[in-house]
Amino acid sequence: MELQDYWLQYKLEWGWVEYGTILLVVAFILYNIVRAGRGKGVTIRRIPGLDQIDEAVGRATEVGRPILMVPGLGVLDGITVQAITIFSSIVRTAVRFGTPIRLLNYDGAVYAVAQEIVRDVYLSEGVPEQFDPDSVRFVSDRQFAFAAGVAGVIQREKVAATFFMGAFYAESIIMAENANMVGAIQVAATTQFIQTPFFIATCDYVLLGDEFYAASAYLGRQPVLLGSLVGADWAKMVFVMFVLIAAIAHSFEARTPVPADERQDLGFADGQIYKDRPQLFFGKMTKASRF
Amino acid sequence: MNWLIAQVESPEPGFWGLPHTDAPLLTQGFFWAIVGSLVGMVVVIFFLARVPSNFRRPIAVAFVFLAGMFYVLEWVLPRGKDMSGETVIPFLFGSNYEDAVPVVANLSQIIFGLLLALGILSIFRVHFGRLFRLEKDWFFSFVLLGSMAVMIVFGLMNWSLDQAVAREAITSEQASRTIAAQGFQFVFFDMLQNLDAAMFSLIAFFILSAAYRAFRIKSIEATIMMATALVVLMSFIPIFLAITNWLPADQFVGNFRVDTIGDWILDTINAPALRAIDLGLGLGILAMAIRIMLGLERGVSVD
Numbered sequence: 001m002e003l004q005d006y007w008l009q010y011k012l013e014w015g016w017v018e019y020g021t022i023l024l025v026v027a028f029i030l031y032n033i034v035r036a037g038r039g040k041g042v043t044i045r046r047i048p049g050l051d052q053i054d055e056a057v058g059r060a061t062e063v064g065r066p067i068l069m070v071p072g073l074g075v076l077d078g079i080t081v082q083a084i085t086i087f088s089s090i091v092r093t094a095v096r097f098g099t100p101i102r103l104l105n106y107d108g109a110v111y112a113v114a115q116e117i118v119r120d121v122y123l124s125e126g127v128p129e130q131f132d133p134d135s136v137r138f139v140s141d142r143q144f145a146f147a148a149g150v151a152g153v154i155q156r157e158k159v160a161a162t163f164f165m166g167a168f169y170a171e172s173i174i175m176a177e178n179a180n181m182v183g184a185i186q187v188a189a190t191t192q193f194i195q196t197p198f199f200i201a202t203c204d205y206v207l208l209g210d211e212f213y214a215a216s217a218y219l220g221r222q223p224v225l226l227g228s229l230v231g232a233d234w235a236k237m238v239f240v241m242f243v244l245i246a247a248i249a250h251s252f253e254a255r256t257p258v259p260a261d262e263r264q265d266l267g268f269a270d271g272q273i274y275k276d277r278p279q280l281f282f283g284k285m286t287k288a289s290r291f
Numbered sequence: 292m293n294w295l296i297a298q299v300e301s302p303e304p305g306f307w308g309l310p311h312t313d314a315p316l317l318t319q320g321f322f323w324a325i326v327g328s329l330v331g332m333v334v335v336i337f338f339l340a341r342v343p344s345n346f347r348r349p350i351a352v353a354f355v356f357l358a359g360m361f362y363v364l365e366w367v368l369p370r371g372k373d374m375s376g377e378t379v380i381p382f383l384f385g386s387n388y389e390d391a392v393p394v395v396a397n398l399s400q401i402i403f404g405l406l407l408a409l410g411i412l413s414i415f416r417v418h419f420g421r422l423f424r425l426e427k428d429w430f431f432s433f434v435l436l437g438s439m440a441v442m443i444v445f446g447l448m449n450w451s452l453d454q455a456v457a458r459e460a461i462t463s464e465q466a467s468r469t470i471a472a473q474g475f476q477f478v479f480f481d482m483l484q485n486l487d488a489a490m491f492s493l494i495a496f497f498i499l500s501a502a503y504r505a506f507r508i509k510s511i512e513a514t515i516m517m518a519t520a521l522v523v524l525m526s527f528i529p530i531f532l533a534i535t536n537w538l539p540a541d542q543f544v545g546n547f548r549v550d551t552i553g554d555w556i557l558d559t560i561n562a563p564a565l566r567a568i569d570l571g572l573g574l575g576i577l578a579m580a581i582r583i584m585l586g587l588e589r590g591v592s593v594d
Binding site for chain 2: 022025026029030033075076078079081082085105107108109111112115133134136137138139141142143144145147148152156170171173174176177180191193194196198200201202208209210211212213214216217222224225228229231232235236239
């Protein structure tokens with residue numbers, strides 16, 4: 001088999017849609033990062049869930065109870081790193097207000113990283129002696145043992161504010177409802193979109209979808225990071241346009257009778273006058289791109 | 292820990308994997324590869340400690356970029372193997388790029404495994420401290436540490452039994468009659484798994500209380516949500532299905548059957564909304580990955 005044959009097999013396997021789309025999105029993001037780096041003003045909309053962080057920490061300070069942070073059930077991946085990045089901002093606010101914190105972990109690696117980051121925040125705020133190593137804890141790496149541990153801390157310490165951010169599964173509602181019982185103000189964000197409705201039902205503020213990944217850029221207000229958000233928004237606009245064009249073209253093609261002399265070539269059954277879904281342009285482009 | 296071990300894959304013999312043999316440990320290549328890796332790790336840590344602090348970040352960013360590019364290349368490079376698993380395009384010293392993937396993945400698992408020990412230390416520090424100082428709720432700490440010790444002891448004993456069965460030193464029937472196996476059965480299957488199930492069952496009650504609060508009619512949005520939820524719920528309940536079942540499904544009035552409306556809500560309103568959130572998540576993580584790989588994501592604590 002010649003090299004070009006491998007490329008043909010490769011293209012058959014992966015199609016060109018994925019490559020084209022990813023390259024386009026990456027180009028958008030990089031262009032906007034460069035544009036923002038050159039000093040072009042970048043503005044993004046308000047995210048209420050992130051704006052409420054100071055209020056939640058302030059309320060915990062008023063009532064003299066701790067704030068609770070949980071980075072979900074994920075291992076040390078991009079999602080959890082993002083959650084810990086947001087928590088570092090929350091901890092900074094808590095340090096300034098003198099509010100006690102609890103950061104409970106499901107994964108040993110996440111625990112180790114979270115503890116160092118929290119320690120760094122105390123150090124950078126000039127109060128390393130106030131850092132309590134027990135404020136960042138490893139609870140368990142079993143899902144419901146972890147949920148029971150978190151629920152126990154919520155109930156015993158009557159936490160005033162909770163921040164659930166990261167990858168959550170069935171345990172999400174156990175923890176959020178326990179926090180609701182003790183009257184905690186709750187901000188949540190999860191990458192598991194099936195769990196998002198549970199958080200919406202139980203929490204005061206929920207970061208939806210990519211708002212979670214926008215948090216570090218939003219809280220840090222660094223122009224270069226904000227540029228990447230604008231790039232992702234450009235990609236969203238392209239996708240919306242694509243969906244609209246595809247919906248119209250697909251509907252039009254699906255309801256356009258195929259001329260009689262072309263039906264045999266397309267393998268139509270007797271009496272069939274419209275193309276089947278796999279024969280339509282957008283059906284072929286999106287479905288036939290893989291084996 | 293078990294899932295960590297379960298994920299470790301053995302690389303195929305070749306550049307990335309050495310052949311599996313029963314030869315003495317000191318004569319095996321993999322043993323010296325581990326020793327070499329440990330020595331290399333110490334050298335790298337020593338090197339990083341000696342490097343001026345303003346160079347450390349660029350070095351760390353370079354490592355992150357290379358690590359990220361490793362997985363990007365896995366996606367971009369043509370497949371090195373055909374459908375039958377035969378190597379057709381060799382990379383890197385006659386080896387295959389795909390063979391390197393489990394090796395690199397195993398490295399991550401080893402690091403995660405080491406860090407789990409830190410987690411256990413955290414548990415010991417918190418709960419032994421509370422126990423020795425007889426602080427409030429010290430008894431719960433005692434129960435936790437006691438349970439942990441019992442589980443570790445029975446787990447190890449059960450593991451050694453499994454090894455003995457694998458060596459055919461005893462039969463599995465004999466093993467199942469030992470105190471170790473019975474104890475493990477009791478603490479793991481009869482207690483821990485049932486406790487897990489008990490926690491899981493609580494979800495039903497929490498969903499009910501959360502749904503009660505969410506569906507209270509407080510605003511127009513809450514009213515729409517409650518009405519929609521009611522229709523979807525009705526579309527799953529036989530008695531409500533029976534109310535509109537007499538409408539012929541193949542005629543226009545069939546659109547007003549409860550099951551048709553419920554399916555329409557799920558397929559036409561719910562599914563696209565979830566897909567939109569999923570798309571946003573995908574774009575968000577891509578943007579974040581680019582920021583991390585380029586070293587732009589410094590975290591909001593470093594401002």
